[in-house]
Amino acid sequence: MNRWMASVTKPVKVTSLIKSALDKEAEKLIDKILKPRSVKVPLPESSSNYLVDIYTK
DSSP, X not given: OOOOOOOOOOOOOOOHHHHHHHHHHHHXXXXXXXXXXXXXXXXXXXXXXXXXXXXOO
């Protein structure tokens, strides 16, 4: 009887060049699209929480 088994592959190592390119693209996305859509100036009479910044780790 044959049984199904998942093939285990080794994770691909990400180079610093790829990481820096991804960081640049993520910052562009955040600055041009996400921040203008999501981060707003809070109303003066508002006492609730509000979104103040978006960033990556």
